[in-house]
Amino acid sequence: MGLKECEIIFDNPYNTYYVGQTVNGKVEITLDSPKKIRGILIKFKGEATVQWVIEESKTNNEGKTENERIELIGEEEYFRIQYYCLGGKDNEATELPSGKHIYPFTCVLPPTLPSSFEGQYGHVRYTVKVVLDRPWKFDQETKAAFTVLSPFDLNMNPSLKDPVKITLEKFFCCCWCKSGPLTCVVSIPKSGYVPGEIVPVIAEVDNISNVEILNVNFQFQKVVSYYSQFPRRETKKDVIVLERIQVGPVAGHDSKTWNQPLQLPPLPPSNLMNCSIIDLDYELLIEVNVSGFHSNLTSKIPITVGTVAIISGPTAPPSGDNVVINMNMNGQDYNAPQMGWVGVPSQSKFSAESIYDKEDNQYTRFSSNNQQYTPMYPMYNFSNAVAQQN
Template identity: 45%
Template sequence: MGLDDFKIIFDNPWSTYYPGQTVTGRVVIKINSAKKIRGINCKIKGEANTCWATDRQEQNHEGRYENESQTVTGHEEYFNMQYYLLGSANASEMELPPGEHVYPFTFSLPHSLPSSFEHDYGHIRYTVKAIIDRPWKFDQETKAAFSIVANLDLNCEGRAMEPLHQELSKTFCCLCCGSAPLRVNVTMPVRGYVPGQAMSIRVNVDNQSGVIIEVVKLILRKIVTFKANNPRICSRREKIVIAEVSKGPVEAGGTSDYEQTLDIPALPPSNLTNCGLIDLEYNLKVEAVAQGWWHRNLKGNNLVFIGTVPLANYQSSIIPPVNKIDQQKGNDYQDKLADPTYGGYPSGYPAFTNTTDGSYPSVPPTAPPPPLDNNTGNPTTQPSLNIYPNMPPPSYEEAGWAVRSLRENNENFHVIGNNNHFAPRYPVYKFSS
């Protein structure tokens, strides 16, 4: 088939949406000669999958136990829609003339969807596939993924507003005697943050023991639990370091009091509540590393929250993003600025207007209003806070974990777009100094 180009372009330049929104885009086909087809089919799907290999002991026919590797999987489907942009499954053969052909598509997302998520052991993924239905020949297919962000307003999570104060203590044994204690106190003003913010952490070390503390580490971690149910029910837990800072040493009998910050990159929010296969939470790990391999380190963990709407009464004001939209080559939005007046942001944020002198007002954060019900046109029952003034919208940046292939099991190896880089995008705010 003389196919010069076959691609999917989303009207939203970030290809990022919230549950309940309407997704629109275009399927672009460019051919150099007339071709006979039955139609152009569009498939939209959202699902979660998990998969990993496990080792278990099985008893053989001789009664001995042997190690056996087994692959376990899990699958969960959120929606699966399909319709023809041109023709139909039973349509008569038609001829597509040479040149470029553009077919718009549109579909409404369900209101209860988990955020996009990618990992080697599982993913929550949303895709659009376009298929050129050709009679008596192999179909031609192209696919593209888009991101879903489930709103998590930190102002609606009571624990996110709480300050953190952890007191850790440990003694070290020397022969039959115990040392004086090592005490580490860690405090933070709140537990809830959004990407783009910095965790401000106060650390006080009182080392009355006779052991040198080489370094005190502060580690932000993503704790992910994957679940499988085929051919048996099992789970695995992964601890992934997001950011880390450290300081030391603290001599025996010495003290240290200081403040450090942890910058929060683009991350999925702590609310995969609508997914039954992947659980996600974040914690701040504190570890005082003692000198000497025979001494155990002092450790502590604290639950923290990553949201999509920042706390209204914490930290500095938000300013608009000024970075250019990072899009793949060929996208119509490649050179446009991320400006609030340009209609490329995922809808759901209050209107934002710059000042008369061209600068941006510094305003406290607000929560996005709920999406409208597609049947009644009224706001949905999704919780929202409209009591805050308007805030500039965030930028939408790729998370650090990217997938190298979108190919699914039993899918054609020749699907265009399957080998494209894809990383979900999440809202990132820029805060004034």
């Protein structure tokens, strides 16, 4: 049979790297019988792809209206590196004996890469592929993906430290009468956060009208914009609700105030810098739902998500909370990228087995007393998508 197993193992148990860092790892090839190959090729690739289908009505030559399906596509390639770790394209075939063979690989990531991203209509993805170059036969391939983070320091934009306050106001008319106003003031202490931080949302409602407020909804949502290039330029927006809070009701001629904490889940940073076919934004949608046939009040507060927390301000984490994660794997220590953890304990050394939750398929931090923490950045599971591409 020859090839029994080919496994790609990264030096970082998270398979996660910052731009500019060096990706190191090894390829473990297990053969159950000798195998002839010309060489072992390593291919690194970073790319973004968007794709969706639309339908348009067109009139044919007979004057009949037909629906035509158009596939819209956008593609970008950020880097491509390949080399032989054994043999070469022009080499003569060599025979590998049966057993396990280990070959190291390395790649320095360019400093201007966008962060990894997975969405419904597109992705930014980084992969390494191992190709067994076989003479006069089809090549055998194995592919694995890794996550790349592009640092986003919120402190570089001073306006993100400023408090944000919006006011929604409405007067209601009934026949010839005009009631007092309904006023809703929503405020947050700043507009820049890292995942894991808590956004204290303060809502003050003063209802001088005769109309009852059924509820006030707060939705923290991710807004992804995809841009196609072929056969023409089109834009598709996808809005995903991440967290939802509802308060109320408020009767007529009544007032209420709420302080609702909203904790940000694991998220990629805003903007996806250096990617021109995918934009990523976050916002807090406020909707005041009123009774009767009156229109509701709505507004939005833009939220910027970064990887480095604001170091000053009412909700900034205390110094020392952002730590470099030190992991132990197979008896060796590995320093993972500094990922902007919020409110983590001082202990940072733990085994790789203790941070992977197989049921939830994500990495999770545990302190010494088994208190659970959510990771700052999603560790994408690429296995299915990568398998489909092979």
